[in-house]
Amino acid sequence: MIIRRVVLNSRPGINGVPAADNFRMEEVTLPDTIAEGQVKVRTLYLSVDPYMRCRMNEDSGSDYILPWKVSEVTDGGGIGVVEESRDPHLVVGDFVSCFSWPWQTKAILNGKQLEKMKPNSHIILCGQISQYNKDVPYPPPLPPAMEEIRKKQNITRERFLVLNYMEKFQASTMQLCQWIKEGKLKVRETEVKGLENIGAAFQSMMSGGNIGKQIVFISE
Template identity: 70%
Template sequence: MIVQRVVLNSRPGKNGNPVAENFRVEEVNLPENINEGQVQVRTLYLSVDPYMRCRMNEDTGSDYITPWQLSQVVDGGGVGIIEESRHTNFTKGDFVSSFYWPWQTKVILDGSILEKVMYNVKWFPLPSTPP
């Protein structure tokens, strides 16, 4: 299956403003099979946060934030819906979130980094039925 992902194309520099050219959209093959303990998830929401600016450079200015690598998929917080599961805690149709979500349309993740989104709140709408 072909999916789209966003990778870091170039670094803006310590004081440079990020521009569209710092990123690139690629198409890649998602493996057909998932391993025990993994899930295949369709991305619904991605979080774009101020701290991500630090991750765009090799020196993030912090010991607890790792830099994104050139030509590698960027990541951050995300929410999605499980399309296939080989993890005992998750089933197809579950909404899940993680702070380690690759920016791609569909992704295979280890279930250990996921949390179920248990309820729908007004400020964070989820589809009433899986799309």
């Protein structure tokens, strides 16, 4: 089976700006058979996140995030549907997710690495910024095939609202600050200087121009 995948073509440099040609598409052959415990999945969605900028460097700067290797397939969070299974806990048609999903149209994965969406389970809505400029209902509609699976499994999808957890805000902020001081959390920000540039900063953030939190420096 011929599939398409994305590999890291080049590194932008530690201080460079990532570009589309840092990645390249290629076609490879996927084995026709799978081993015991494996599943063949068709990719539905892949997540592209700010932390991946670190993975484009030779050293990610973190002991829990590995850098991508040049000319090897890139990966991240993904969701797909099982097309063939030799894992006793997964069957054809199951909706599954994984945090190390290869950027390719189809993949053979270890069934134990996959999280299966169970009947009556819940999906947390996140990363919907691409839909904010569209007049679409909430939550945004799913493709027909995914919507059919969602309804069949009675899967709900809702969002977390930070205002519902304000009683935990102070304690969680103190804990995060402590982790940052201890080096357990790596913080990356995109900073623009000058109040006059806040409009441009907002436009850039809405189109994915920021790495990490977009902030605007106003004064000392």
